Amino acid sequence: MTESRRRQPPGLNGPISWKFLTQSPLTFINGLAEQYGPVARFDVAWYRYHVLSHPDHVLRVLQERAGNYTKETHDYWLMKQIMGTSLLTGDGNLWKQRRRLIQPLFQRRQLEHMAIQTVAATDAMLERWLKQTRDGAPLEMVSELVQLTLRVVGRTLFSTDLVDEAPAVGTAVHSINELANWNWKTLVAMIPVLNYPYQRASGVLNQLIQSLVTARKSDLEPSGDLLTALVQARDEETGQPLTDIEIRNEAMTLMLAGHDTTAHHLAWTMILLAQHPQVMEKWQAELQTVLGDCPPTLADLPRLSYTRMIVEESMRLYPPVWAIPRAVTEDDELSGYHIPAGSYVLLAIYHLQRDPQWWTNPNEFRPERFDRAIEPAPRPGAYAPFGWGPRTCVGAQFATAESQVILARLGQRCQWKLVPGQQIVPEGLITLMPRNGVRMQVQPRV
Template identity: 40%
Template sequence: MTAPVSAIPGPRGLPVVGVGNRLLSDPLEFMVRLQRHYGDLVKLSLGKHTMYLATHPDMLKRITQENWKNYIKRYPTMDEILGQGLVTSNGEHWLRQRRLMQPAFHHQRIARMADVMVEEAERMLARWAGYARSGRPFEVQEEMMLLTQQIIVRTMFSSSLSDTEAHAVGKAFNDTLNWAAGQQFRLLQPPRNWPTPGNLAYRRNLDLLERTVYRLIDERRQRQGEHDDLLEMLVTARDAESGEQMSPQQIRDEVMTIFLAGHETTAGTLSWILHLLAHHGDAERKLRAEYASVLGGRNPTPADLPKLPYSRMVIDETLRLYPPTWILTRVLVGPDTLGEYELPAGATVAISPYVTHRHPAFWPNPESFDPERFRPEEAEGRHKFAYVPFLAGPRQCIGNNFALMEMQIVLPMILQRFHVSAVPGYPVRPMPKATLRPGPQVWVEVRGGG
């Protein structure tokens, strides 16, 4: 027997704004407290709107797999940035684009991209060698953004950017996405065409991104047939029924989406890993021992990765603590039951991997960093949907294997050459913006002898 939506528990909010001010000021801690106090489905009043926070793995399974077609994406703040790309689209358009792009992320094709990942990591580590010689500290997240951006541009688009251009594009992308993410829960926001400082900066950044993306597309159209990559698929693909090719706007939407999904999330996770290892010497020592035993100082290949189980456990535990996608929302097409409650059509449901990854029923001591959680004997029997760093079901992140291989290749390359230590006086905390990144900055020092 189900209970009506009016029976769903939740905190009392202020007049007009509801709990929006608390959600904006400290969303991560606020949502964790909500789950602990009210349970697995919580009603949140956000001014004129209501949102339901679902945190139990059974609910995530229902939303992302069992009844996924009934839960659609609706991201008005992202529409202008990502258009109808794979992350934001729904229905038949999404299905067509997913079928089109899936071959680009086949595991055999991804394995062929490892050489580019190694080459770009070598370029980065050459800079780090200079930092090690001089003893100069540096902000590691910026380094990771440059690295992952160059990797995605070379592997997906067979092109390259200068470091200066890559830095400018990366900053524009981050600023644009963070601006849009900030709009999502803002209770009062000026129209985008008002000349506010935030709107003007947003427009400048978006213009820079679109110029870069359309340049990549134009270059490919002029050299069509020379490459076997994602952009070639997008440019040459024809609809099986109509025979029509994708418009430049459609291609632009997918390229923007790949930029988003392909570099910021991985850069943030690699930065988190280095930060955590700098504060957990036992884990770092186990990693170094594993790398020494399997690799002996050489660069990893895709064939090596299954032989590095502890490395994967460190990555998984980092993604558990700090999943890049910390919250997302779905809108119900028709009514559905979550737990004991009946939700109506049109209801907005939020799921938060950050909160689910801390659910005390599935994760003992959830705030501690413990890669041993992911030993096969520990993970066996754990609810499949208790750990969803790339979400799950048909709309699971298409690039999850690409991201995992990238991290599994870059991490041993770093640790076999350098000791990475945190710079005192620069505290790091989770920054819940477009993705969950460490911030405000992650300053480190490196020395040789990894």
């Protein structure tokens, strides 16, 4: 390798930086990208990280050289403690086999079923809200939306209502996020004995999933949902079914990956709409014209184009997966800098999607920038809320359709505003969420 190809990127010197220990992960990563440019280096003990913030890096790492960038990272290791090795956390042949098996489950018929379940779940939530808030009492919106998306995933993928289990699932997700934060700063969670919150949360979720799998195996007339597909799946070469552990890992993954991200995305969208009355007004006009009082269906979504733009713009400003990590298995060169095998990269999606090089007035909430009739598509790699390349989110269509249906139903039936005086601070843990939740006042739309 020539000297220039071994050029080290700029960044923080020393085995650990004070900023790393004291700043929030989001502030730290954005700060490095801003200060040092497209490739920024930092070390945590003997681990070397590179923060990447150029659209070409997204293409290179997640598509062109995807085979040389694996999920053997510290964040995925944390997730594996609860989900095991699965479509989300695994690599290589296991990933290929699971992707082939699971992707077809997100096709149109499933999405139609999801849209119906979503309207029913949203209506039930609205009934409860309107009773609870009659005297003007505010709601904590993040936890409301987490319950809602959990219910949708449960009914759609497992034909069951997971809401009774919501506290257990909530505790598990919370402990993953908390540990991610703590662990991010100190890495001490790499020591197995300190992983007690994981073990406990994992135990509760294991029991839940195991009982669902057992029930499905003895079902005489199984439904066509994800759980049935996992139970009935056979390996193409060996004809072997998935083991109970493998079924459990995939079911757990889809339950966890499939609700928290969408709930946080919806919370950010409701916040943005509350902060931008002119967007809200234009959006209301679309809902009225396209839907009137009829509940939204999957077939309505192509005509709800402003709703789609709102969803896309909200995911640009607040990408639920705000940074994508990978482990480097072969030496590479990015923006002229040497990226050695054995180091880690973090694609700084939040930063990339607000970079003025690729976005005009990047911090402004302007859904029209996603109107393809008037604006060109973003530069490839500059917008990647669902990742990129072969490992792009398997639930992307599901999540986008679900978000549009939920928002449309909420917009038809109620209006909301932020409780004044609260500070809304983004916190980037595993997902990007409002640090202390968000309180809103909700009223029926008359």
